[in-house]
Amino acid sequence: MEEKKFRVESDLLGELQVPEEAYYGVQTQRAINNYHISxxxxxxxPDYVVAIAYVKLAAVETNRQLGEISDEVADAMAQACREIIAGKMHENFVTDMVQGGAGTSVNMNANEVIANRACEIMGHKKGEFQYCAPNDHANCGQSTNDVYPTTIRLTLILLNKKLIEHLNLLIDAFRKKGEEFKNVIKMGRTQLQDAVPMTSGQEFNAFANTLEEEIANLNRNAALLHEINMGGTAIGTGLNAAPGFPKICAQKLSELTGMEFVAGTDLVEATPDTGAYVSYSxxxxxxxxxLSKICNDLRLLASGPRCGLNEINLPPMAPGSSIMPGKVNPxxxxxxxxxxxKVIGNDTTIMIAAEAGQLQLNVMEPIITECLIEDLTWLPNAMDTLREKCIDGITVNKERCLEMVKHSIGIVTALNPYIGYKNSTKIAKEALETGGSVYDLVLDHKLLSKEKLDAILSPEHMLKSEELVK
Structure with a gap:
């Protein structure tokens, strides 16, 4: 077995061995040693790594334009950033998502990878930082306190776009079921009690529509993430950044990503501000x-199969019990x-972390980042799983639904305009006392003909509410 080789790098705290092949350096190695949390x-x-590479590339091009770094060094660092954006060297971004230091380890991880790769591009060895250094060049005119929040914001914008793509697929799946079930009459329920008839198609279209509303809400809140504080450096005063850096860097990031970013109007305010994260969360x-409410409804509608509602069938995905033969769970x-x-709980964590900020910086941003990226990873996965393994395969028990409509007291409300309130009350009372169905009692009392009664309870009649809003 080949012996692992190391190089020695040093920082404020002294020397430390770093794997020879690694593009990261001493400060990243300390983070590896310190943080074993998440x-x-x-x-x-990957979107997180790509985002910080874009931010660093925007800073490189800003510093080049402002004359802060030479073209040779800028070219090398820009190439390194573009390679990271293309998916290379990602395995070198090894910092734990949850850390102390307000994200310094993340920023230095990127600085070290970019500087080391730039050294190589210029024909030097890793660690020969006299040619391109993590702090002096990769971090020129910057601080963790503007790089890290800008990276978070870009990451969330990228992931929000993907979330909406997955959400749209789920919405489409519900709409297809709405169309498939449009002629299935069933009972609607309020407070878990029989209400009035509707169609199963209306129920599934309502699921689609309530989720579709969330697209605009997500985008509305994601828009808050487009204001950045690059050039504010440590506390928003712009110390060590060249004049004009904030505006130029925002323009460069916009050009590179195809998204519109603007520099904050008050960078001292913008640096510790986590309000956009709270809103987006x-x-x-x-x-x-x-989404959870919809899943509750699906489980309830599929309950049974013999002793529950049993209106719909969810695709059987696994045996449901180690002791009860034949049981299949939703x-x-x-x-x-x-x-x-988990998403709901993470929102509480984000709220507490946002509140915990003090003075000119919120050092709790790493846990905010971890929670939001976790949300944006778990939700698309869950929506895809729900769509592929559940919604697409749902079937409806048409006869069961119709049977419950006919037996329900609730249909008397739909009949009220045709037989009058007094007769409706009489029929409802008799049905409750005898256990008979409203449908049969209306026919027995000759209040309506079977043809008229069936027409009132037809899916076409139940779809009138949809016509009213068109």
Whole structure:
């Protein structure tokens, strides 16, 4: 077995061995040694790595324009950044997602990888930082306190776009079921009690529509993430950044990503401000609440199969019990519920972390980052799982639904305009006392003909509410 080789690098705290092949350096190595918290690393989230490379590239081009670094060094660092954006060297971004230091380890991880790769590009060895240094060149005119929050914001914008793509697929799946079930009459329920008839198609279209509302809400809150504080450096005063850096860097980042970024009007305010994260997390929570409610409905509608509602059938995905033969559980809605609970809980963590900021910096941003990226990873996975393994395969028990409509007391409300309130009350009371169905009693009392009664309870009649809003 070949012996692992190391190089020696030094920092404020002294010397430390770094793997010879690694592009990261001493400060990243300290982070590896210090933080074993989430066991999730930057490289586990490629969009996060790509985002910081874009931010660093924008800073390189800003410093080049302002004459702060030479073209040779700028060219090398820009190439390194573009390689990272293209997916190279991601395995070198090894910092744990949860850390102390307000994200300094993340910023230095990027600085070291970019500087070492730039050294190589210029024909030097890793660690020969006299040619291109992590702090003097890769971090020129910057601080963790502007690089890190800008990286978070870009990451969230990238992931928000992907989330909406997955959400749209789920919405489309519900709409297809709405169309498939449009002629299935069933009972609507309020407070878990029989209400009035509707169609199963209306129910599934409502699921689609309530989720579709969330797209605008997500985008509305994601828009807050486009204001950045690059050039504010340590506390927003711009110390060590060349004049004009904030505006130029925002322009460069906009050009590179094709998204519009603007420099904050007050960088001292913008540096510790985490309000955009709180708002965006709230939008994710709202989506999670709705999605979880839908999963509750699906589980309830599929309950049984003999002693529950049994209106719909969820695809059987796994045996449901180690002791009860034949039992099949609604495991896919259940796991989606649990994902939503996690998002809702993460929102509380984000709120507490945002409140914990002090004076000119919020040092709790790493846990905010971890929670938001976790949300934006889990939610698309859960929505895809729900769509592929549940929604697409749902079938409806048409005869069961119709049977419950005919037996329900609730249909008397739909009949009220045709037989009058007094007759409706009389029929409802008799049905309750005798256990008979409203449908049969109306026919027995010759209040309506069978043809008229069936027409009132037809799916076409039940779809009138949809016509009213068109």
């Amino acid at each position: 066991r999730k690393r930057m490289c586990d989230y 709230s939008a994710l929570k709202r989506l999670a609440v709705k 495991v896919i809605p259940e796991v989606t519920n649990q994902t939503c609970f």
